[in-house]
Each structure stands twice: as C-alpha cells, then as structure tokens.
Amino acid sequence: MKAEFTVNGSARTFTFEPDERLLITLRNHGYTEVKNGCLEGVCGACVILLNDKPVNSCQVLTASVTGQTITTVRGIGTLHTPHIIQEAFVEAGAVQCGFCTPGMITAAYALLRENPDPSEAEIKNALDGNLCRCTGYVKIIEAVQRAAQRLRETQGNE
Amino acid sequence: MKKYTRIGKAELKIDSLSLATGNHKFTDDFAVKDSLHLALLYSPHAHAEILDIDDSEARKSSGVMGVFHYKNVKPILHTTAGQGFPEPSPYDTVLFDKKVRFVGDKVAMVAAKSLKEAREALKKIRVEYKILDPLFDPEKAMEADAPKLHGPDHHAAIPVTYDPDKNLAAEVEIGFGDLKKGESEADFIVDETYHAHYASHCAIEPHSVKTFFDEMGRLVIISSTQVPFHARRIVSKVCEFPLAKIRVVKPRIGGGFGAKQEVMLEQLAAWVTIKLKQPATLILSREEVFRSSRTRHPVRTRLTMGVKKNGEITFLDMNTLLNSGAYGTHALTVLSNCGAKVLPLLNKIENLHFLGRSVYTNLPVGGAYRGYGATQGYFALNQHLDIISRKLHVDFIDFVKKHHIREGETSQVFKAIGEGTEGVTQTVKSCELDACLDWGARAIGWKDKRGKRITNGDKVRGIGAAVAMQGSGIPLIDMGAASMKINDDGSFNLDVGATDIGTGSDTILAQIAGEVLGVGPDKIIVLSSDTDRTPFDVGAYASSTTYISGGAVKKCAEKIREQIFDVAVTMKGWDRKDLVLAEESVKNRKTGETVSLSDIAVFALYTKDQFQIQASASHTAPESPPPFIAHFVELDVDKRTGKVDLIRVATAVDCGQAINPVLAEGQVEGAVVNGLSYAMAEKYVFTSKGNLINAHFKDYKIFTAADLPEMKTHIVESYEETGPFGAKSVAEIGINVSMPAIANAIYDAVGVRLFQAPFTPDKVYAALKKAGQL
Numbered sequence: 001m002k003a004e005f006t007v008n009g010s011a012r013t014f015t016f017e018p019d020e021r022l023l024i025t026l027r028n029h030g031y032t033e034v035k036n037g038c039l040e041g042v043c044g045a046c047v048i049l050l051n052d053k054p055v056n057s058c059q060v061l062t063a064s065v066t067g068q069t070i071t072t073v074r075g076i077g078t079l080h081t082p083h084i085i086q087e088a089f090v091e092a093g094a095v096q097c098g099f100c101t102p103g104m105i106t107a108a109y110a111l112l113r114e115n116p117d118p119s120e121a122e123i124k125n126a127l128d129g130n131l132c133r134c135t136g137y138v139k140i141i142e143a144v145q146r147a148a149q150r151l152r153e154t155q156g157n158e
Numbered sequence: 159m160k161k162y163t164r165i166g167k168a169e170l171k172i173d174s175l176s177l178a179t180g181n182h183k184f185t186d187d188f189a190v191k192d193s194l195h196l197a198l199l200y201s202p203h204a205h206a207e208i209l210d211i212d213d214s215e216a217r218k219s220s221g222v223m224g225v226f227h228y229k230n231v232k233p234i235l236h237t238t239a240g241q242g243f244p245e246p247s248p249y250d251t252v253l254f255d256k257k258v259r260f261v262g263d264k265v266a267m268v269a270a271k272s273l274k275e276a277r278e279a280l281k282k283i284r285v286e287y288k289i290l291d292p293l294f295d296p297e298k299a300m301e302a303d304a305p306k307l308h309g310p311d312h313h314a315a316i317p318v319t320y321d322p323d324k325n326l327a328a329e330v331e332i333g334f335g336d337l338k339k340g341e342s343e344a345d346f347i348v349d350e351t352y353h354a355h356y357a358s359h360c361a362i363e364p365h366s367v368k369t370f371f372d373e374m375g376r377l378v379i380i381s382s383t384q385v386p387f388h389a390r391r392i393v394s395k396v397c398e399f400p401l402a403k404i405r406v407v408k409p410r411i412g413g414g415f416g417a418k419q420e421v422m423l424e425q426l427a428a429w430v431t432i433k434l435k436q437p438a439t440l441i442l443s444r445e446e447v448f449r450s451s452r453t454r455h456p457v458r459t460r461l462t463m464g465v466k467k468n469g470e471i472t473f474l475d476m477n478t479l480l481n482s483g484a485y486g487t488h489a490l491t492v493l494s495n496c497g498a499k500v501l502p503l504l505n506k507i508e509n510l511h512f513l514g515r516s517v518y519t520n521l522p523v524g525g526a527y528r529g530y531g532a533t534q535g536y537f538a539l540n541q542h543l544d545i546i547s548r549k550l551h552v553d554f555i556d557f558v559k560k561h562h563i564r565e566g567e568t569s570q571v572f573k574a575i576g577e578g579t580e581g582v583t584q585t586v587k588s589c590e591l592d593a594c595l596d597w598g599a600r601a602i603g604w605k606d607k608r609g610k611r612i613t614n615g616d617k618v619r620g621i622g623a624a625v626a627m628q629g630s631g632i633p634l635i636d637m638g639a640a641s642m643k644i645n646d647d648g649s650f651n652l653d654v655g656a657t658d659i660g661t662g663s664d665t666i667l668a669q670i671a672g673e674v675l676g677v678g679p680d681k682i683i684v685l686s687s688d689t690d691r692t693p694f695d696v697g698a699y700a701s702s703t704t705y706i707s708g709g710a711v712k713k714c715a716e717k718i719r720e721q722i723f724d725v726a727v728t729m730k731g732w733d734r735k736d737l738v739l740a741e742e743s744v745k746n747r748k749t750g751e752t753v754s755l756s757d758i759a760v761f762a763l764y765t766k767d768q769f770q771i772q773a774s775a776s777h778t779a780p781e782s783p784p785p786f787i788a789h790f791v792e793l794d795v796d797k798r799t800g801k802v803d804l805i806r807v808a809t810a811v812d813c814g815q816a817i818n819p820v821l822a823e824g825q826v827e828g829a830v831v832n833g834l835s836y837a838m839a840e841k842y843v844f845t846s847k848g849n850l851i852n853a854h855f856k857d858y859k860i861f862t863a864a865d866l867p868e869m870k871t872h873i874v875e876s877y878e879e880t881g882p883f884g885a886k887s888v889a890e891i892g893i894n895v896s897m898p899a900i901a902n903a904i905y906d907a908v909g910v911r912l913f914q915a916p917f918t919p920d921k922v923y924a925a926l927k928k929a930g931q932l
Contacts, residue, residue, distance in 0.1 A: 017274070027186075030189075032180075032183070032186075032187035033179075033180020033181070034180075035184070035362075035363070035412070036186065036364075036441075037362040037363065037364070037412075037444070038364075038444040038854075038855050039443065039444065040444060040854055040855055040856055041856075042854070042855035042856050043362055043444075043855055045362055072180065073178075073179065073180040074179060074180045074181075077179055078179050078181070079175060079176055079179045079181045082175060082178070082179055086175065086178040086179055087175075089174070089178045090170055090171070090174040090175050090178055091170065092820075093168070093170075093171065093174075093820035093821060093823070093824050095171060095173075095174035095177050095178050096171075096413075096660045096661065096662065096824055096828065097177075097361070097362070097363070097410070097411060097412045097413040097659065097660025098173070098174065098177025098178070098182065098410060098412070098660065099184060099361075099362045099363040099410075099412030099413060099660070100362045100412075101177050101178050101180075102178075102180045105178060123863070124862075124863040124864045124866065125864055127862065127863040127864070128862045128863060128864040129862070130862070130863075131360070131362055131855065131860060131862060132362065132863075133359070133360050133361055133362055133413050133415065133828070133832060133860070134413050134660050134824070134828045135824055135827060135828050135831075136824075136827030136828040136829075136830055136831030136832070136866075136869065137827075137831065137861075137862070137863040137866055138823075138824075138827045138831075138866070138869050138871070139820075139823075139824055139827070140863065141863060141866075
C-alpha cells in the first residue's frame with residue numbers, strides 16, 4: 001500500500017503492508033529514532049505525536065494515518081538544534097542507555113505542552129507508559145522538572 | 159580527599175545528546191541492504207526428543223532461503239555464557255540439538271526475505287517429538303529416578319564438579335573451623351529457608367544482531383552485546399569460521415544487566431551469512447526475550463546460624479540450591495557468588511560452611527543478571543540478621559556494625575571461593591559501610607520510626623534495612639586494555655575494549671584519561687568495543703569496567719604523558735623533573751612557562767624526529783575491592799488487604815571515589831528501582847507443563863515512574879587505593895538490597911516474615927492470615 005502523511009514537517013509517500021504498524025513503517029523509512037521495545041503497546045519506546053497527541057506507534061495501523069501529522073523525537077529537536085527538554089535530559093543525567101529516551105522525551109514534550117507547570121505526581125503519571133530499566137526514573141523526573149522551569153522562563157521572557 | 163580536576167565532576171555523558179535526539183544507532187538502526195530475516199521455531203514441550211524434522215514444505219514457502227536444524231547444522235558443544243576462556247560454564251549446548259529441554263528451547267531457524275515470510279514458513283515445519291518426563295522441581299533434580307537432561311558428552315571445560323548423571327551443573331563446597339563446635343557454643347540457632355525467584359532483565363532494547371560480509375569477505379557482526387571479544391571467539395568456534403575473518407562491532411546498546419553477556423544470537427545469524435552468503439538480521443520479540451533468552455537464577459538458600467547471648471555468631475552454614483534451568487550457563491559462577499560476595503561481609507565467624515549446588519531443570523535458563531548471586535544470597539542473609547538481632551533485642555544497625563568486615567581486615571572466604579578455581583587472598587582497603595548506615599538511618603528516620611508501628615486506619619508503617627557488598631571485577635582473570643594517540647590540536651583518540659552498554663563507561667574512561675592529561679572530555683574521542691579497532695577487554699560484566707578498564711586507561715594515559723614530557727624537553731630544553739600537565743598544556747613548575755598540547759603534538763608530528771605520541775596498556779588486578787551499600791525502606795502494610803505501599807527508600811553507597819557522581823548515582827538508582835520492582839511486582843508464572851504464561855510486558859509488570867517511592871541516594875566519601883583515582887565498582891551492588899529490606903520492613907510493620915517475593919497482596923495477606931492476624 002501507499003499513503004501520504006507528514007513526518008516532522010515533511011509530507012512524503014510511504015509504502016507499507018496493509019496490516020503494518022506505524023512503528024514498522026516509520027523505521028523502514030529511516031525514522032529509526034522511533035524505537036521498537038515490545039510491539040505490545042506497553043514499553044513506550046515507540047511513542048510519537050500523532051496530531052500532537054502521544055501514542056504508541058506500534059499500536060497504530062499505518063493505513064489509518066493518511067494525511068495526518070506525525071512528530072518524532074527528531075522533530076522535537078536535533079543534535080545541532082536540541083530542544084530544551086533534550087538538553088535537560090542530558091544535564092540531569094537522565095540518559096543512560098538511551099533506548100527509552102526518544103519515547104520518554106516525546107511523552108514529556110506532550111505533557112509540558114498541555115501542562116507547563118506539572119507537579120511531580122503529574123510527571124510520574126504522564127510517564128507511566130514509558131518503561132526505563134536503567135535510570136530508576138529519578139533523573140528523568142528531575143529532567144522534566146528542569147525543562148518545565150526553563151520553558152516557563154523562556155516563554156516568560158518572550 | 160584528593161583534589162582532582164576531572165575526577166568527581168558531573169561531566170555530561172558524552173553520548174547523551176545524540177541519544178536524546180534519536181541520532182545514535184542501536185543494532186537494529188543500521189540499514190543492511192538485502193538482509194535476510196531470521197525466525198526461530200521453539201519447543202512447545204518442556205522435555206522431548208526430536209525424532210524427526212520435515213522442512214520440505216517450509217523450504218517451498220514464499221521468500222524462504224534456508225531452513226536450519228539438527229539435521230543440517232554441525233553440533234559443536236559450547237556454552238553461551240560470554241565469559242573468559244576457558245569458560246567456567248559447562249559445555250552443554252549446540253546450535254540445534256536433537257533434544258529440547260524447556261518450553262522455548264530452539265528447534266529450527268528459517269531465513270527468509272522478510273520477517274513475515276520467515277514466520278509463515280515456521281508454521282510449515284513438521285517436528286515429531288517423543289515427549290520425555292519433565293523435571294521442574296530443583297529439590298528433586300539429583301534424585302536417582304529424576305529425568306536426566308544432559309548427555310554423557312557434555313562436560314566442563316575446566317576441572318570442576320560437573321555431573322550430568324545427577325543433573326548437577328555445578329557444585330561448590332568450602333568450609334573452615336568446626337560447625338559442631340559452633341553449634342555447641344551457641345545459645346540459640348536460627349535456621350530458615352529463603353527463596354529468590356525468576357526474573358527477566360527487561361533491557362528495553364531486545365537482543366539484536368545483524369551479520370554481513372564486508373568488501374573483503376570478512377564477517378561483520380553488529381550486536382547488542384556486552385562481550386564483543388567473547389562473541390567473536392565463540393562464533394569462530396561454533397561456526398568453524400576463522401577468527402581473523404570476524405569483526406564484532408558494538409554500537410549503542412539498549413541496556414544489558416547481564417542479559418547480553420550471553421552469546422546466543424550471534425552464532426545463528428553468522429551461520430546464515432556464512433552458509434547463504436547473504437546478510438542476516440535476528441531481533442528477538444519481547445516474548446522471545448522473556449521465554450527463551452536468559453533470566454535471574456532462582457535460588458533456595460537455607461541459612462543456619464548459631465548465636466551467643468552476647469551477640470557473637472558461633473557458626474554459619476549456608477546451603478544453596480540454584481535452579482540453572484535447562485542449560486548451565488553461569489551455573490557455577492553465580493552459585494559461587496551466592497557465597498563469595500555474601501559471606502565475607504561477616505568475616506569474624508570462625509566456623510563456616512557453604513555448600514552450593516546448581517541443578518538442571520526443564521525451565522527457562524538462568525544467566526548473568528546484575529547482582530550475580532549476591533542478590534539471591536543477600537535476600538537470605540539480611541533477613542537472617544534481622545531475625546537474629548530482634549531475638550537479641552539489639553538494633554539491626556548496631557548488630558551489622560559489630561559483625562561486618564572492616565578496613566584492614568580479610569575473610570577466609572575471599573581465598574576459598576573464586577570463579578571455578580580458588581579465589582585470592584585480599585585485605586579490604588576501603589570500607590565506609592558505617593558511614594553508609596549512619597547516613598541512611600538519618601535519611602529514613604530510623605530511630606523515630608523503627609518498631610513504632612504507626613497506624614493509620616488499616617495501614618501500619620514499617621521500616622527495614624539491608625546491607626551488601628559486591629566486587630570490582632574478577633581478580634587475576636578480567637583484563638581490560640586501552641590505546642591512545644594524540645592529534646594535531648592536542649586532542650586524543652582513546653580506544654578501549656571496554657563495552658559501554660548505557661552505563662556511561664565511555665564518559666568515565668574519558669574522565670580518567672583527562673585527569674592524567676589535563677584535558678576535558680571534549681578533547682577525548684572515545685571508541686569502544688570494535689574487535690578490529692580497539693584492544694581487548696573482557697566486556698561489561700562483574701562490575702569490572704571502572705576498576706579494571708579504568709586502570710588500563712590510566713596506565714595508558716600515563717605513558718602518553720611521559721612521551722609528551724619527552725617532546726616538551728626537546729622543544730624547550732626544560733628540566734624534566736619540573737614538568738607537570740596543566741590545562742591542555744605542559745607547565746614548567748619552576749618558571750611558570752607553559753607549552754600547549756597542541757604545540758607539542760604539532761612538533762612531534764611535523765617538526766623534528768617526527769613520531770606519533772601513542773601508547774597502549776593493559777590492566778588486571780590481583781584483588782577485587784568490594785563496594786558497600788546500606789539501604790533503608792519505609793512502607794505501609796494494609797492489614798485488611800495485604801497491600802504494601804512503598805513510602806520512601808534511602809540508599810548510601812561506598813564505591814570509592816565516584817569518577818562521575820551523577821552517573822554513579824544513576825547506576826545506584828537504576829539498580830535500586832530494578833530491585834524494588836523485583837521485590838514487589840516481577841515474577842514468572844508457569845503452567846504445570848512448564849510453559850511461561852506471562853511472557854509479555856502487559857503481564858509481567860515492571861516498575862514505572864508512577865510506582866516510585868520517594869528516593870534518596872547518597873555516595874559517601876571513600877577512597878580505594880588500588881583503584882583508578884580511588885574508584886571501586888558501583889553498577890551491580892544496588893540491586894541486592896531492596897528485597898530483604900522490604901521483607902524486614904514488612905516484619906517491622908506487622909510481625910510476619912515473608913521468605914519469598916514478590917510481596918504482592920496475596921502473599922502478605924496469606925502470611926497475615928497464617929499468623930492469626932486476620
């Protein structure tokens with residue numbers, strides 16, 4: 001099958017099997033920043049934004065996203081122009097193996113857009129769908145708090 | 159404390175931004191053109207003989223390029239344990255056997271043009287099984303009429319006890335003093351049995367491998383491995399392919415925790431590439447990881463200790479039964495560490511006996527798992543110390559302080575138990591366990607809360623503690639090596655065999671080199687674990703990287719420093735003894751003059767008597783200095799439902815000088831949360847036929863951010879004189895303590911003792927009921 005949809009601001013045509021999951025399609029087309037940890041909709045390594053909402057891309061049929069808008073962690077920020085959340089993850093020591101990190105940052109990005117000043121409990125709940133086995137989550141939570149504060153300051157200055 | 163420029167600083171992990179932006183590649187992120195995809199057929203039976211395999215329909219299936227099984231793959235005995243050579247694990251495995259030994263054991267492999275086609279073809283393989291009696295109970299494994307799992311040709315590669323006729327994968331027995339004397343001197347004896355259970359490592363990246371031939375016809379293996387050099391050696395042996403024609407590349411690894419110290423997939427993909435001359439990709443599904451890769455060995459520990467009224471321990475007898483599952487990978491060494499990493503903590507005991515046995519069963523295969531036996535052993539020991547101190551009416555902390563090993567002291571156990579051989583005699587040169595205990599007790603409010611049973615409705619508050627030690631590498635066995643060279647601008651390449659699997663070892667090794675050479679991590683380009691390009695290292699296991707590989711990096715950088723001084727002397731005519739390395743330069747202490755590393759590099763490379771400033775160094779250690787930990791848990795037990803709520807935990811670690819305190823804390827926090835999750839949620843559930851029924855994240859719960867209690871972590875000040883800049887290990891120790899501390903806290907709250915985790919409401923409820931509290 002073929003369909004057109006937009007990833008990180010670029011509309012392009014994707015080729016895929018009729019029953020293919022969006023995660024697999026994205027990875028097959030070079031978006032390897034979207035990670036495959038379980039294909040069961042539990043680990044959260046494949047979280048992307050679908051029309052600005054965080055979803056596990058392994059639970060979405062590619063055929064269902066025709067014409068829609070997808071953002072991966074590279075759409076949030078890149079190595080040369082990182083987003084404040086990505087910088088905060090680096091500074092807080094929240095990245096160990098980094099396999100869960102793209103999904104984690106995408107989930108955090110979605111949270112902070114909805115709720116710029118989340119409590120610790122709200123951060124924990126927002127990240128409940130993202131498994132990490134390396135960090136124990138402590139520095140991830142700290143990174144989100146750090147990013148939230150900096151984003152608020154940045155927006156306050158604008 | 160020593161003053162450092164780079165050591166002890168929270169330098170940013172050098173690969174973290176590239177990971178946070180999704181830039182860095184893991185194994186499955188490499189695009190390998192025209193790769194075949196591999197799928198594995200697994201045994202549905204716990205124990206069976208394969209009478210026949212008919213692959214004729216599968217071979218005709220769409221896209222199929224090859225089908226592999228016992229009929230067409232040469233059976234070369236080996237172990238999948240990625241350990242040093244010769245491996246201390248028994249040679250009891252071949253690529254495809256005529257016998258299957260657990261539900262999930264591999265039977266056949268299909269190589270096809272797509273994963274879908276490979277999986278479709280699996281369904282067309284006809285296997286005729288003769289079902290054999292299964293063996294599930296490790297306690298019965300050594301009985302004369304127990305089913306036998308392994309054949310007569312299976313053997314140990316080193317002279318150790320191995321007896322497949324008794325399903326005995328390994329046995330370790332040591333002792334000193336006189337138990338009978340200890341018994342007669344005791345005022346009371348505490349004899350209890352503890353069960354540590356199965357668990358999955360749950361690295362979020364599943365085991366992954368890609369193989370292909372490069373332009374020169376050499377076999378390239380990109381693998382999610384903790385042990386690239388061992389993988390190269392084992393693949394060469396099992397595939398009978400020259401080692402010189404194999405290159406193992408370690409990209410970014412999505413967590414290991416011991417799971418990827420196993421060489422299981424590399425030889426399968428390599429076999430396909432060698433036979434079919436095509437690239438191959440093998441990525442395990444999450445279900446395959448749970449079911450067919452490796453697990454934490456379940457261990458039953460019976461601990462018997464005699465105690466005098468004055469608190470003296472008159473004897474200790476530890477009887478350990480390790481369920482190795484269907485194969486004996488790490489069966490000897492994890493078993494050894496159940497004693498070797500645990501018993502030296504109580505080094506004043508004069509009468510001691512340890513008997514450990516690892517037995518085969520028709521259940522999933524154990525393996526290396528962070529903690530490596532110490533987790534299982536400390537679950538028993540810490541509860542035992544809690545029971546004894548309560549009987550003595552002595553505070554747990556005071557009791558531990560009275561008995562634990564201290565600086566300047568040794569334990570006979572260090573020498574008695576090694577890794578399949580004798581261990582080494584060593585004296586503890588740094589131990590800040592008292593400081594750990596004191597910090598943790600303050601952080602948790604031990605004095606105010608212990609034994610108070612503060613009640614709020616149905617909930618009762620409890621508080622518990624646990625302590626542990628670990629090691630830093632395997633003495634006289636583990637070796638790490640490093641090489642370095644200078645570049646025109648005074649930057650350095652640092653090539654290490656050490657295997658960063660997400661721990662941050664690339665970063666801390668750069669900090670160690672940077673401390674010697676006066677440069678920051680931005681001036682050190684680290685390449686780790688490429689068997690063509692970096693020197694050897696045993697890999698990421700046994701908490702060895704900081705201590706062993708770090709030692710190699712330090713030596714290597716010191717050799718580079720000497721060459722830099724040579725050039726400075728030639729350039730400036732300075733007296734060598736006046737030279738020190740300062741910030742990116744050599745400084746003459748006498749005159750205050752400096753010359754930059756960049757000028758030195760340019761002089762050496764282009765100006766006169768040109769040469770490359772370069773060096774390499776290797777490091778082994780005659781001892782394995784233990785880090786220490788104290789861990790405290792505060793929780794509520796709901797007396798009506800049996801539900802346990804974790805409120806807060808406090809953890810203090812003595813890891814020597816932390817090279818990078820933020821990364822060290824991260825290691826401790828990650829290990830502790832894994833330990834909490836193991837204690838509270840994780841378990842393998844089997845049918846009566848040995849079939850794992852919860853091989854999915856949706857059924858096998860691991861902790862998320864939402865499950866966290868309040869977490870306090872502290873690295874105490876410490877200095878280990880034998881370590882690089884005072885460092886010991888930190889990666890494993892944190893996982894050993896939560897399960898016993900929680901059990902001790904549950905007892906503190908409600909007076910019932912749980913000898914087996916996870917501490918789910920049903921278990922706690924049943925224990926309360928049994929104790930007559932409901």
